[in-house]
Structures are given as C-alpha cells and as structure tokens.
Amino acid sequence: MASPSRRADPRAKLTPERILDVAQGLLRGEGTDGLSMRRLAAALGVAPMTVYGYFPDKDSLIDAIIDTETTELDLRIVPGAWQEQLRDLLILLYDQLVANPFVVQLRQRRPVVSPGAMRFTEAGLQLLQHAGLTVEAAAAAFRTLFIYTFGYAAFASPPDEAAARRHALAACLTLPVDEYPAVTSAAQALTAVLTGRDQFLRGLDLILHGIKAEPQKSPPRKRPPS
Amino acid sequence: MASPSRRADPRAKLTPERILDVAQGLLRGEGTDGLSMRRLAAALGVAPMTVYGYFPDKDSLIDAIIDTETTELDLRIVPGAWQEQLRDLLILLYDQLVANPFVVQLRQRRPVVSPGAMRFTEAGLQLLQHAGLTVEAAAAAFRTLFIYTFGYAAFASPPDEAAARRHALAACLTLPVDEYPAVTSAAQALTAVLTGRDQFLRGLDLILHGIKAEPQKSPPRKRPPS
DNA sequence: ACCTGAACACCGTTCAAGT
DNA sequence: ACCTGAACACCGTTCAAGT
Numbered sequence: 001m002a003s004p005s006r007r008a009d010p011r012a013k014l015t016p017e018r019i020l021d022v023a024q025g026l027l028r029g030e031g032t033d034g035l036s037m038r039r040l041a042a043a044l045g046v047a048p049m050t051v052y053g054y055f056p057d058k059d060s061l062i063d064a065i066i067d068t069e070t071t072e073l074d075l076r077i078v079p080g081a082w083q084e085q086l087r088d089l090l091i092l093l094y095d096q097l098v099a100n101p102f103v104v105q106l107r108q109r110r111p112v113v114s115p116g117a118m119r120f121t122e123a124g125l126q127l128l129q130h131a132g133l134t135v136e137a138a139a140a141a142f143r144t145l146f147i148y149t150f151g152y153a154a155f156a157s158p159p160d161e162a163a164a165r166r167h168a169l170a171a172c173l174t175l176p177v178d179e180y181p182a183v184t185s186a187a188q189a190l191t192a193v194l195t196g197r198d199q200f201l202r203g204l205d206l207i208l209h210g211i212k213a214e215p216q217k218s219p220p221r222k223r224p225p226s
Numbered sequence: 227m228a229s230p231s232r233r234a235d236p237r238a239k240l241t242p243e244r245i246l247d248v249a250q251g252l253l254r255g256e257g258t259d260g261l262s263m264r265r266l267a268a269a270l271g272v273a274p275m276t277v278y279g280y281f282p283d284k285d286s287l288i289d290a291i292i293d294t295e296t297t298e299l300d301l302r303i304v305p306g307a308w309q310e311q312l313r314d315l316l317i318l319l320y321d322q323l324v325a326n327p328f329v330v331q332l333r334q335r336r337p338v339v340s341p342g343a344m345r346f347t348e349a350g351l352q353l354l355q356h357a358g359l360t361v362e363a364a365a366a367a368f369r370t371l372f373i374y375t376f377g378y379a380a381f382a383s384p385p386d387e388a389a390a391r392r393h394a395l396a397a398c399l400t401l402p403v404d405e406y407p408a409v410t411s412a413a414q415a416l417t418a419v420l421t422g423r424d425q426f427l428r429g430l431d432l433i434l435h436g437i438k439a440e441p442q443k444s445p446p447r448k449r450p451p452s
Numbered sequence: 453a454c455c456t457g458a459a460c461a462c463c464g465t466t467c468a469a470g471t
Numbered sequence: 472a473c474c475t476g477a478a479c480a481c482c483g484t485t486c487a488a489g490t
Contacts, residue, residue: 014454037483047456049484058483105334110384111420113397118409121416125408139415143382144429148370151377154334156369164337171339182351183344189365190347194337203370210436240473263464273475275465284464 016054019044020068023061027102035102037061062106069096069103071116075123082131083208089123090149094200097153104153121146128211141211148207152200161195168194242280245270246294249287253328261328263287288332295322295329297342301349308357309434315349316375320426323379330379347372359440367437374433378426387421394420 022043026034037058041048055061073096077085097104121142128138158164172180172187183190193199248269252260263284267274281287299322303311323330347368354364384390398406398413409416419425 036481038481049457050455052484053454108331108380111382111390111394113394115401115406118398118401118406122406122409125412125416129408129412135412136415136418139412139419140425140428141432143416143419143425144374144432147377147382147429148374148433149377150381151373151375154380155376156337156373158336168337168339172344175341175344180344180348182355183348186351186355186361186365189362190351190369192362193365193369199366199369202366203373206367206370206436206440207374207433208436209439210432210434213435213439214432262462264462275476276474278465279473 014044014046014050014054016064019051019054019061020064023065024068027065028100032102032105062109066103066106066112067114067116069100070112070114070120073120075119077123077127082127083212086124086127086131086145087204087208089120089127090145090204091201093120093146094149094153094197097150098157098197101153101157101159104150107150108154133211133214137214141214145204145207145211148203149200152203156195156199158195164195165191240270240272240276240280242290245277245280245287246290249291250294253291254326258328258331288335292329292332292338293340293342295326296338296340296346299346301345303349303353308353309438312350312353312357312371313430313434315346315353316371316430317427319346319372320375320379320423323376324383324423327379327383327385330376333376334380354437359437363440367440371430371433371437374429375426378429382421382425384421390421391417 019040023035023040026040026043037051038048041051044051051061055064073092075089075092077089080088124142124145125138128141129135131138133141169187169191172183172190175184177184193202245266249261249266252266252269263277264274267277270277277287281290299318301315301318303315350368350371351364354367355361357364359367395413395417398409398416401410403410419428
C-alpha cells in the first residue's frame with residue numbers, strides 16, 4: 001500500500017519519475033516487447049511525442065531505467081566468512097535479474113558503469129580484497145562471478161522452467177544412442193542442471209571453489225627485495 | 227573462392243538453403259537488426275511474402291539458422307590432458323560466438339537442444355566423465371562452463387572493446403573515492419578485466435580449477451557394499 | 453514551456469488473388 | 472505449385488504547428 005508506483009492515477013503531473021515508473025511497469029508486466037514509446041505514451045494518457053520532451057530517445061529512456069534498477073538493489077552485507085558474503089552478494093543479483101528479466105536484456109547492449117551499478121562492483125571487490133586477493137586477482141575473480149550470474153539469468157532462466165526441462169528431456173531421448181552415448185545416458189542429469197536456482201548455486205560454488213584454490217591469494221611478502 | 231555462399235548470384239533458384247545462406251549473410255553483416263523478413267526478401271530479389279512459402283514465420287527461420295550455425299562448429303578434439311581438451315572445446319565455442327554475435331542473441335530466447343547443438347554437449351560430457359566425474363557432477367560442471375562462455379560472449383564482448391575500456395575507466399575515475407575506495411583504486415585492473423579474450427581465459431581457468439578441486443571427482447569404490 | 457497531429461520509413465503477417 | 476500486391480496493426484522519430 002506504500003508502494004511508490006501509482007499507475008492507478010489517471011493523469012498525474014507528467015515528470016521523468018512518473019514516466020520511468022510507468023515504463024518499468026510495462027517492462028515488468030510484458031517484458032521488453034511491452035515497452036514501446038507509443039504504448040508508454042498511451043499508458044501515460046499522453047500523445048506519443050510527449051515523452052520525447054523528457055527523454056531525447058528510447059535509448060536514453062532505457063539507460064535511465066537501468067540506472068533506476070541498479071540503484072534499487074539493496075546491498076546490505078551481513079557478518080560472516082567472505083565466501084558466504086560473496087555468495088550472498090551474487091545471489092542477491094541473481095534474484096533481482098530473475099525477477100526482472102528485462103534488466104538482463106537491456107544490459108546486454110553495453111557494459112553498464114553508472115554509479116548505481118558500481119556499488120555492486122565496489123561491494124564485491126572489497127570482499128575479495130579483504131580475503132587477501134591481489135587487486136588484479138580480485139578484479140578478475142569478481143568479473144567471472146558477475147558474468148556467470150548474468151549468463152545464467154540470460155541463458156538458463158527461461159520463463160517456464162518445467163516446460164524447458166520437459167522439452168530438453170524429450171529431445172535428448174530422441175538422439176541416437178551410438179552417436180550421443182554420454183548425452184543419452186545422462187539425459188536425466190542434463191535436464192536437472194538445465195535451469196533453476198539450485199544449479200545456479202552449484203555453479204556459483206564451483207567458481208568460488210576455484211577462487212579459493214587460486215595461487216595468488218595471499219599478498220606478496222611485506223617488502224619485496226628490490 | 228570455394229565458399230558455399232553465393233550472394234553474388236542475382237536470382238538463383240529459391241531454396242531453403244539459399245534463403246538461410248542469404249539470411250546468415252545479413253546477420254553477419256549487420257547483426258540482429260539487419261535481419262527482417264522484408265530485407266531478406268529484397269536481398270533474395272523476391273516479394274516479402276515469398277519467404278513464407280519456405281518458413282512459416284520469422285521464428286522458425288531463426289530456428290533453422292541456429293541449427294545451421296551449431297552444426298557448422300568443427301569439434302575435432304586433439305589428444306592431451308582432459309583439462310586442456312575441455313579448455314580447447316570452450317575456446318572453440320567462444321571464438322565462434324564472438325565471430326558471430328548474432329548467435330548469442332538468437333540463442334537467448336530459449337535453450338537450444340537440437341542434434342547439432344547437442345554434439346557440443348556430448349563432447350564436453352565425455353571429457354568430464356573420462357576425467358572421473360560422476361554423471362551428475364559432469365553435467366553440472368559442463369553447464370557452468372557453457373553458461374559462463376555464453377555469458378562472456380553476451381555481456382563482456384562489446385563490438386568495440388577499446389572504446390568500452392576507455393568509457394569504463396573514465397567512469398571509474400569520476401566516482402567519489404570515499405564512497406568507492408575499492409573501485410577507484412582498482413580502476414586500471416577493473417578496466418583490464420572488463421572484456422577481451424585474455425580475461426575470458428582467466429575466468430575459464432578459474433572454473434576449471436574449481437572443477438578439479440571438487441570432491442566427487444573419482445568414481446565410488448568398484449562395488450558398493452549392498 | 454509544454455504538448456500535439458500528421459507524416460515518413462520501417463516492421464511481421466493475413467488474405468485474396470494471380471500464373 | 473509457387474509467387475504476389477494490398478492491407479492491417481504495429482514501430483521510432485522528424486517536423487511544423489498548436490496552446
């Protein structure tokens with residue numbers, strides 16, 4: 001009831017905030033296809049061209065939406081081991097991306113480096129540096145975790161997971177056993193890891209494992225002999 | 227000169243193969259936006275509706291393109307350690323995706339489980355099972371590597387890497403140092419790992435590291451006491 | 453200052469018609 | 472059997488005009 005979104009209002013004053021709010025509503029409701037400048041204008045009760053008085057084009061509108069979305073992520077980090085904290089941080093991102101798939105699509109156009117997005121990088125880097133990784137190793141490790149999470153949201157999170165599993169299983173069982181011995185014998189396992197939060201966590205732990213096992217984890221000796 | 231593509235021909239006989247060939251040419255030349263049913267028809271020297279005699283709609287045309295593209299991947303595996311072979315396999319995929327970015331975008335709509343695509347899964351699973359992973363662990367590990375590779379191609383491979391790096395560096399250096407201590411002090415390192423083949427390999431090795439370190443790597447005792 | 457309608461150059465696809 | 476033109480319901484955006 002205290003929701004900041006007020007899509008119910010028939011014709012409140014037009015502001016950038018209200019435009020973004022309604023645009024996000026369209027995206028949340030119907031995905032990327034649901035957002036057109038014309039539909040947005042209609043939802044605002046305004047002529048198609050009016051929105052252009054607030055955002056020069058659709059691209060800059062989308063940039064503003066992404067900025068809003070990255071700023072909304074709540075990055076409270078609870079005390080604990082750094083592995084757990086890093087894990088929780090990426091789970092936070094994953095859950096937001098899965099709940100708002102349009103963010104995944106929109107962020108694909110280019111790397112987002114706005115202040116709001118950088119809060120996340122800051123949190124991740126701090127954890128890895130406190131864990132004893134060098135600046136370079138921390139940056140590389142964080143990037144890998146980050147890309148994996150976006151990749152999972154983009155490529156392993158279909159709208160209907162059960163249907164995707166069913167479809168995949170049927171396809172695997174159609175393959176000739178002699179040409180595809182591993183796939184056909186592992187059809188169940190493959191289907192199980194195709195999608196879903198559990199498999200996301202499993203891959204995440206695999207990567208965290210790799211980070212812990214990395215050589216350059218502790219900083220070099222206090223004073224290099226130079 | 228022995229190229230199978232014959233876009234130069236003004237009006238060869240219309241076949242599904244020629245349509246797919248020309249469509250792939252449009253995609254390779256101008257990306258996803260370059261492919262419209264109307265432009266495709268124009269490139270074929272034919273009326274817009276003619277293509278619909280061969281593919282019922284744009285979606286099924288895209289499915290056929292993806293199938294062609296996955297079948298074209300040459301999966302020769304050279305002798306060596308399984309880690310190296312697996313690494314090479316994913317590098318092969320990465321290089322194809324970076325060279326043909328439209329594949330990345332098109333495959334996002336849903337998991338692709340056609341026979342052509344499954345050849346890749348078969349190769350990866352075989353390597354991991356020969357390495358001694360259980361069927362379940364092999365499936366999970368392969369999926370993680372696969373998703374990471376697609377994620378990297380989709381989110382860390384902008385058309386102009388140098389421009390992306392420059393833009394990111396400038397953005398990092400604009401941030402307030404007291405709010406973003408880790409990001410601002412690591413700006414150079416962050417920019418270095420933002421994109422590029424080297425960082426792809428670094429993350430890939432991190433994950434391979436995690437797979438090797440995993441507990442359930444050797445199969446259970448010959449005969450479980452049952 | 454803020455909003456608008458008409459128009460332009462595009463889409464994917466249906467439908468009835470041509471050869 | 473194979474191809475087509477006209478039409479429909481959409482896009483993003485320019486431009487000249489309205490208040």
